Structures are given as C-alpha cells and as structure tokens.
Amino acid sequence: MSDVIAIMSMSLDGFVAAPDGDVMGVFAWYFGSGDVEIRGGGADPMTFTVSERSAQHLRALTSELGALVTGRRTFEAAQGWGGNHGWGPAFVLAHEIPDGWPRPDSTVHFVSDGVESAVVQAKAAAGGKSVGLHGADTIQQCLNAGLVDYLHVDIAAILLGSGVRLFDHLDDMPATLGNPTVVEGVGVTHLRYPVLKA
Numbered sequence: 001m002s003d004v005i006a007i008m009s010m011s012l013d014g015f016v017a018a019p020d021g022d023v024m025g026v027f028a029w030y031f032g033s034g035d036v037e038i039r040g041g042g043a044d045p046m047t048f049t050v051s052e053r054s055a056q057h058l059r060a061l062t063s064e065l066g067a068l069v070t071g072r073r074t075f076e077a078a079q080g081w082g083g084n085h086g087w088g089p090a091f092v093l094a095h096e097i098p099d100g101w102p103r104p105d106s107t108v109h110f111v112s113d114g115v116e117s118a119v120v121q122a123k124a125a126a127g128g129k130s131v132g133l134h135g136a137d138t139i140q141q142c143l144n145a146g147l148v149d150y151l152h153v154d155i156a157a158i159l160l161g162s163g164v165r166l167f168d169h170l171d172d173m174p175a176t177l178g179n180p181t182v183v184e185g186v187g188v189t190h191l192r193y194p195v196l197k198a
Contacts, residue, residue, distance in 0.1 A: 002066070002123040003130040003149040006139040008166055009188070010153050015163040016136050023077070026156045029054065029188035044082030054185035061152065062087060066129025067122040069093070069115070069142070074135040080108055087132050089125040091118040093141075115141040136166050144171045148195045151177065155189045 009026040010016050017023045034051030038058055050058065065087040075081075075092045083106035094110045101110065111118040119142065122131040133139050133148065142148050153166070178194035 002126050002128065004069075004119060004123075004133060004142065004147050005061075005065070005130050005150045005152050006133040006142065006148050007061070007152045008134065008136070008139060008154070009156055010166050011156055011158045011160040011163075013159045013161065014165050014167065015160040016166045017164040018160055019163045021164070025158045025160060026154075028158070029154070029156055029185065033186040033188065041086030042081050042084045044079070044084075045086060051186040053183055054188060054190065057183045057185065057190045064130050065132045066126030067091065068132045068134060069118045069122045069138060070133070071135040071138045072098075073137070075108070080106075083108055088127075088129070089122070091122045091125075093118055093138060115145055116147065119147050136164055136168070139166065140169050143175065143195075144169075146197070151191075151193045151195060153191045153193075154185075155191060157187045 008016055011026050016026055018025060030048040030050060032049055034049060034054065036050055036052050036055040038048045038050060038055055040046045067088045068085050068090040070090060070092055072092060072094045081090065083103050085107065089107040089109060091109050091111050093115060095112055097110045111121060119131060133142050176196045178196055181192045183190040
C-alpha cells in the first residue's frame with residue numbers, strides 16, 4: 001500500500017515562503033550546501049549541489065516516490081515542470097485547467113473534485129510506491145483529511161520572521177507524531193515523522 005508523504009522545506013521558525021512568496025531562503029540548501037550533484041528527473045530537470053548526507057537522504061526519499069499531489073501555485077511557480085515531474089505523475093489541485101493544458105505526452109493531471117480524489121488517483125498511478133505531497137495548502141488539506149502517513153520536513157538554517165506558514169489552518173489539533181528520523185546536512189536538518197492515526 002502506498003504511503004502519503006508530506007515533503008517541504010521550511011525555515012526554523014515555521015515558514016515555507018517569505019511574505020512576498022519567495023521560497024529561495026528555505027530552498028537555498030539545495031544550491032551550494034555541498035559538492036555532491038543530484039540531478040532531478042522529469043522533463044525540466046534541475047541540478048542540485050548538496051552535502052553527502054543530504055544527497056544520500058534525497059536519493060532515498062525520491063527513490064520511494066511514484067507520484068505527486070500538489071496545488072496550483074506550486075504548479076505555476078515550477079512552470080508545470082516542463083510537463084513531467086521528476087517524482088512521476090503529478091496531480092494538481094485546481095478549480096480550472098490552465099490555458100495550454102493538458103499537453104500531449106505530459107504526466108501532469110488536474111483534479112477539481114478535491115484532495116481525497118487527487119490522493120486516490122496518485123496512489124493508483126504510483127505503481128505501489130509512495131505519493132509525495134507538496135505545497136503548504138495541499139499539505140494542510142491532506143492533514144485535515146487524515147491522509148498523511150509521514151511528515152518530511154527539511155528545516156533550513158534560516159529565520160524568516162513572517163510569511164507563509166506550513167502548519168496554519170489545521171483542524172483537530174494537536175496531532176500526535178511518532179519519533180523522528182533525523183539526518184544532519186549542511187545548512188539543513190532533515191526530519192521525518194510518522195503521523196500517528198487516532
């Protein structure tokens with residue numbers, strides 16, 4: 001059975017983006033925190049340069065993923081990943097399909113009937129692998145719906161002071177988490193918590 005893993009970089013004070021939406025502060029560790037190159041997959045791959053521990057961590061994480069659920073803002077910011085995300089088919093929560101989509105030979109799909117439907121579709125497409133969740137709003141919706149099995153948070157060595165919080169708008173708090181696995185990188189600490197079901 002596929003696990004659902006919320007994956008996000010976050011500042012130490014809990015923000016995933018600055019007030020103007022800029023995410024480079026929390027993702028800076030991907031670009032220059034070490035000398036190990038990691039090439040992302042998909043149609044528009046990026047090359048990251050991270051520490052050896054972060055590289056091992058990223059390889060292990062991405063090898064277990066078979067699909068992605070995310071929101072429209074993330075899709076727009078990533079320019080649709082060139083039509084194919086490196087983690088596998090992407091299911092984008094959207095009220096309307098953007099102009100120019102769907103595209104031939106693209107593995108990006110748009111879901112307008114809710115997060116539960118998007119997760120079901122992603123699990124079916126993941127081929128037995130896990131489903132990654134990305135984007136603060138998408139992660140919040142999935143936490144509220146009880147769909148998240150693991151929280152995977154990369155804590156960047158930065159304090160933003162304000163901006164977009166990862167864990168806003170949550171219902172039925174507190175949520176109980178299991179013991180974390182911790183990987184210390186350079187400029188980042190990788191945390192992974194199981195979400196304990198009631």
